Amino acid sequence: MSRVLTVIPQAWGAQALEAALGAAQQVSAGEGFAAVLICSQSSAQDAELATRAGARQVYQSVHAALGECDEPQVLVAAVAEALRAIPRLGGEVPLVLLPPGPQGEELAALLADSLDGQAVGRCVVLRFEGDALLAERTAWGGRMRVSLQVNRGPAFACLRAGRALFNIEASADIFTIELHGHLPKALTLDKRESGQRLPPLEGAKLVVSGGRGVNEQGFALLEQLALSLGGTLGGSLPAVDAGMVPVMRQVGVSGKFVSPHIYVAVGISGTLQHLAGVSLESCIVAINQDPDADIFKVANLGIVAPWEALLPALLDELR
Ligand SMILES: Cc1cc2nc3c(=O)[nH]c(=O)nc-3n(C[C@H](O)[C@H](O)[C@H](O)COP(=O)(O)OP(=O)(O)OC[C@H]3O[C@@H](n4cnc5c(N)ncnc54)[C@H](O)[C@@H]3O)c2cc1C
Numbered sequence: 001m002s003r004v005l006t007v008i009p010q011a012w013g014a015q016a017l018e019a020a021l022g023a024a025q026q027v028s029a030g031e032g033f034a035a036v037l038i039c040s041q042s043s044a045q046d047a048e049l050a051t052r053a054g055a056r057q058v059y060q061s062v063h064a065a066l067g068e069c070d071e072p073q074v075l076v077a078a079v080a081e082a083l084r085a086i087p088r089l090g091g092e093v094p095l096v097l098l099p100p101g102p103q104g105e106e107l108a109a110l111l112a113d114s115l116d117g118q119a120v121g122r123c124v125v126l127r128f129e130g131d132a133l134l135a136e137r138t139a140w141g142g143r144m145r146v147s148l149q150v151n152r153g154p155a156f157a158c159l160r161a162g163r164a165l166f167n168i169e170a171s172a173d174i175f176t177i178e179l180h181g182h183l184p185k186a187l188t189l190d191k192r193e194s195g196q197r198l199p200p201l202e203g204a205k206l207v208v209s210g211g212r213g214v215n216e217q218g219f220a221l222l223e224q225l226a227l228s229l230g231g232t233l234g235g236s237l238p239a240v241d242a243g244m245v246p247v248m249r250q251v252g253v254s255g256k257f258v259s260p261h262i263y264v265a266v267g268i269s270g271t272l273q274h275l276a277g278v279s280l281e282s283c284i285v286a287i288n289q290d291p292d293a294d295i296f297k298v299a300n301l302g303i304v305a306p307w308e309a310l311l312p313a314l315l316d317e318l319r
Helices: 010-028 044-052 072-085 102-114 216-228 237-241 307-318
Strands: 004-009 033-039 055-062 095-098 118-123 125-129 132-139 144-150 155-159 173-178 206-210 232-235 262-266 283-288 301-304
Touching: 004 010, 004 072, 004 102, 010 033, 010 044, 010 095, 010 102, 010 125, 010 155, 033 044, 033 072, 044 055, 055 072, 072 102, 095 102, 095 125, 102 118, 102 155, 118 125, 118 132, 118 144, 125 155, 132 155, 206 216, 216 232, 216 262, 216 307, 232 237, 283 307
Parallel strands: 004 033, 004 095, 033 055, 055 173, 095 155, 118 155, 206 232, 206 262, 262 283, 283 301
Antiparallel strands: 125 132, 132 144
């Protein structure tokens, strides 16, 4: 039995299936892996894809009550039942891979809890060295790498790898597991309009953020700047604490992670806790009156000026 197994909920679609197979292929490095397809109806097409990607065993784990349900809180019961039903994985530290992304990470953590395993989370590197599993994760917005060694399994993780390669000649043992365990009820969502004029931080191509150096009048100008450039508004923790921006717009280690093309930081000193929320790929434009502010060490473009002088002129120019 191979030591890498990938669990793929059918309701997460073809992209999740291919991403999970690509990750399993990369980590198993030609040793082969097992694939557990979680579905309400078995799919010969998905089983064939997993086989062609290098799965040596494919477990079609069918629970009729799953339907289109894609919620990790519901899926965890079905996946745990399927994992208990299949033969023990090989190696000292068996690795269970979930499709990369927020849902996969949540399911990985729930499974680790329910099956007494290790939650390794979102990894950028996963490989075996002897019996140990080595993992690398990024932290502080990609500015640091954390290396982990897992000596006791099973480990539950996600890895974003390249595209899976498919081999038409491959073959696998295909099994069907009938699942009957009780599934918790899916959460019912109550959708409402938020009343927010500005788009959310998530996915914004341009974010204009203000810090402790900016007051209420300044934030009104930052909002105008963000809107006129088709972007959105963010803030540092002190700006949130001062009530200038809602907490859902806080950028940083205890706020949101953003990866816009352009990040405009106004009256923000550039602490590590704040920068942890800004992608390394973003182009940082800093406006600060202190030429020695740390933000200028990471900014692609720095303007030494008080915002009171600069923002009105900039908005006039944009008009
Ligand atoms: C566990 C922990 C988690 C944290 N999480 C976060 C987080 O998620 N996000 C976050 O932001 N912080 C976080 N912090 C706080 C962080 O350490 C800093 O205190 C914070 O980032 C500083 O915010 P700031 O740059 O707005 O303020 P300051 O560091 O006070 O900087 C204000 C800047 O404004 C400039 N300025 C002043 N007046 C003007 C003017 N008129 N024109 C132009 N520039 C001016 C000043 O020169 C200065 O550089 C966290 C801290 C801890 C301990």
